[in-house]
Amino acid sequence: MAAAxxxxxxxxxxxxxxxxxRVVGKRRENHDNWTLELEPVADAIDKIGPGQxxxxxxxxxxxxxxxxxxxxxxxxxTLVHTIRAVGSVTNALCAARPGxxxxxxxxxxxxxxxxxxxxxxxxxxxxxxxxxxxxxAFYHALAHRKEFGEVTLLYxxxxxxxxxxxxxxxxxxxxxxxxxxxxxxxxxxxxSGRVGVVPKLIPSARFDPEDTVAFVCGPExxxxxxxxxxxxxxxPAERIYLSMERTMRCxxxxxxxxxxxxxxxxxxxxxxxxxxxxxxxGVPQL
Amino acid sequence: xxxxxxxxxESPVFKGLDQEQLELVAGCGSNVVxxxxxxxxxxxxxxxxxxxxxxxxxxxxxxxxxxxxxxxxTIGPGEIVGWSWLLEPYxxxxxxxxxxxxxxxxxxxxxxxxxxxxDPVLGYDLLSRFAQVLVNRLxxxxxxxxxxxxxxxx
Numbered sequence: 001m002a003a004a005x006x007x008x009x010x011x012x013x014x015x016x017x018x019x020x021x022r023v024v025g026k027r028r029e030n031h032d033n034w035t036l037e038l039e040p041v042a043d044a045i046d047k048i049g050p051g052q053x054x055x056x057x058x059x060x061x062x063x064x065x066x067x068x069x070x071x072x073x074x075x076x077x078t079l080v081h082t083i084r085a086v087g088s089v090t091n092a093l094c095a096a097r098p099g100x101x102x103x104x105x106x107x108x109x110x111x112x113x114x115x116x117x118x119x120x121x122x123x124x125x126x127x128x129x130x131x132x133x134x135x136x137a138f139y140h141a142l143a144h145r146k147e148f149g150e151v152t153l154l155y156x157x158x159x160x161x162x163x164x165x166x167x168x169x170x171x172x173x174x175x176x177x178x179x180x181x182x183x184x185x186x187x188x189x190x191x192s193g194r195v196g197v198v199p200k201l202i203p204s205a206r207f208d209p210e211d212t213v214a215f216v217c218g219p220e221x222x223x224x225x226x227x228x229x230x231x232x233x234x235x236p237a238e239r240i241y242l243s244m245e246r247t248m249r250c251x252x253x254x255x256x257x258x259x260x261x262x263x264x265x266x267x268x269x270x271x272x273x274x275x276x277x278x279x280x281x282g283v284p285q286l
Numbered sequence: 287x288x289x290x291x292x293x294x295x296e297s298p299v300f301k302g303l304d305q306e307q308l309e310l311v312a313g314c315g316s317n318v319v320x321x322x323x324x325x326x327x328x329x330x331x332x333x334x335x336x337x338x339x340x341x342x343x344x345x346x347x348x349x350x351x352x353x354x355x356x357x358x359x360t361i362g363p364g365e366i367v368g369w370s371w372l373l374e375p376y377x378x379x380x381x382x383x384x385x386x387x388x389x390x391x392x393x394x395x396x397x398x399x400x401x402x403x404x405d406p407v408l409g410y411d412l413l414s415r416f417a418q419v420l421v422n423r424l425x426x427x428x429x430x431x432x433x434x435x436x437x438x439x440x
Contacts, residue, residue, distance in 0.1 A: 128435035158435035185430045188354040189347050192385055195360045197429045203298070204362060219434040 018103025057103030127218025156198025209234030371395025
């Protein structure tokens, strides 16, 4: 019993101790989003999977959960995270330069259930910076293209200038084996793409609702307004997966900051089915 | 060659109309093509038509003084452009512009209003269908207004 307790305490200590990672690459995605590439200074964390996140620590400022946005099958021990500069910690992370050292804990949370989509159509719906956590799943689908039926990415942003991964989106749109549609909420007449909310793209997307798995990530209200038409289109609620975001502190389910109903998002999520979330998203202030 | 009634029945708006109703509606329509950049209609003009987009993208633009013109929405294949023909004062609220080559069915709203008045069953059915289009646009506009991707929301 004492040995087990000591083992648990050691595991908690381990997952609470950041490892040092050096910034080896930095790319500006738009006016307030940056992608950082991090390499371990010494020990590396376990391999991260699509949908999982790390706690990134700007020393002396604080720690925030950031999902992986890289091609996890190709990047080895290098971590890729896309960060929106919105607060003191994320501003500090985005201000980091190549050579700077950050702290990393993780990986935490569950993964996009790509195995559940094998043999089915895969429909990915992203809103705003929600494309970053979904990009590893899309990379996977493209790398294992034959395992899936139709592969579709629907992406909505605020304005054309706010879109993430512009060049990559253009490359993906040019592919003949994937369907990519992009829309923005507001644009001038210079923009030659679609204008309107991302759920509006669903009726013209190619998928067989009875044989489709959907991944959705974005602001909570966008996910709710997306899940409902997906259900209306005939996709069962248990095959619609959403990634939840809440204030996270410990990352290992101890502090309870990110509780969602009977579950703790950092430990049991962040990816849940709509079947589970519909009830809890309907609870005010939860 | 497919007849207009066979074309329009594929649109969600007209899906489920019986053959007689389809022929009545199609009797007010004709195929049209717009080159990229061409205007379908202008804000403030008399709205006596509407369009079912078959191919391409139509932008609804508005002129904002001291700012660049704004596109408030784009409408793609299978969707309806225009409901102003249905309700007084029958004026376009936005300018319709072909973003790319657009193929559409253009309907004569005056002709269709007359048929609706003569056949209240058809009139009620069409009004219900266009009300659904309006509701969908209203909900989408509300979501746009929330600025869900703005700072503090994502």
